[in-house]
Amino acid sequence: MGFVVRRSSGIYAYERALRRAGFPLVAGADEAGRGACAGPLVAAAAILSDRRSGEIEGLRDSKLLSAAQRERCYDEVVAKAVAWSVVVVEAAECDRLGMHVANVQALRRALHRLDPAPDYALTDGFGVDGLGVPGLAVWKGDRVAACVAAASVLAKVTRDRIMADLHERWPEYDFATHKGYCTSLHQERLDRLGPCPEHRMRFDNVVRTVRVRAVG
Numbered sequence: 001m002g003f004v005v006r007r008s009s010g011i012y013a014y015e016r017a018l019r020r021a022g023f024p025l026v027a028g029a030d031e032a033g034r035g036a037c038a039g040p041l042v043a044a045a046a047i048l049s050d051r052r053s054g055e056i057e058g059l060r061d062s063k064l065l066s067a068a069q070r071e072r073c074y075d076e077v078v079a080k081a082v083a084w085s086v087v088v089v090e091a092a093e094c095d096r097l098g099m100h101v102a103n104v105q106a107l108r109r110a111l112h113r114l115d116p117a118p119d120y121a122l123t124d125g126f127g128v129d130g131l132g133v134p135g136l137a138v139w140k141g142d143r144v145a146a147c148v149a150a151a152s153v154l155a156k157v158t159r160d161r162i163m164a165d166l167h168e169r170w171p172e173y174d175f176a177t178h179k180g181y182c183t184s185l186h187q188e189r190l191d192r193l194g195p196c197p198e199h200r201m202r203f204d205n206v207v208r209t210v211r212v213r214a215v216g
Contacts, residue, residue, distance in 0.1 A: 028046055078150075117132075
């Protein structure tokens with residue numbers, strides 16, 4: 001199959017082109033938290049409506065939206081999507097599998113959970129095998145394909161809410177501020193306190209902290 005999608009055609013162009021090619025249900029999948037050293041990895045998938053009334057105003061890559069805009073888009077995706085799903089992979093499981101394997105498995109699980117099942121899958125950045133349907137990895141897919149952007153919003157909002165809950169349990173790490181990513185604030189708390197059960201022990205900065213504290 002071959003088709004051309006111009007970036008100037010807008011964020012819904014991929015879905016329209018694939019529907020014209022005979023794939024009525026186009027799913028997008030993305031993740032949040034892959035680069036964090038604490039907290040879960042969250043993957044999401046979404047199939048958006050092909051109706052104009054089902055379009056989400058202002059939808060784009062979740063990283064380009066404010067927290068309030070993400071919450072609004074999240075609510076609209078949940079209300080208007082044909083299907084959507086979210087998968088949470090805890091930090092310990094990320095350590096057990098390794099981040100790449102954990103990421104691919106989470107995206108695959110999110111896509112498999114969609115009901116109805118998609119006819120075609122778009123994934124952000126790299127391909128996911130074992131889907132049972134054709135798929136395409138789209139570079140910066142959350143910026144050019146609406147269904148991938150919707151998945152990015154679902155994943156980001158879900159993970160931010162989880163990190164806010166973890167902040168209540170482990171307030172000394174200030175998870176609500178840095179969301180588990182490797183910021184200078186997070187590293188200062190990690191160096192001072194050591195890791196908690198929500199930290200990913202495969203990450204170099206976490207391992208280094210453990211080693212320094214052991215020597216000290």
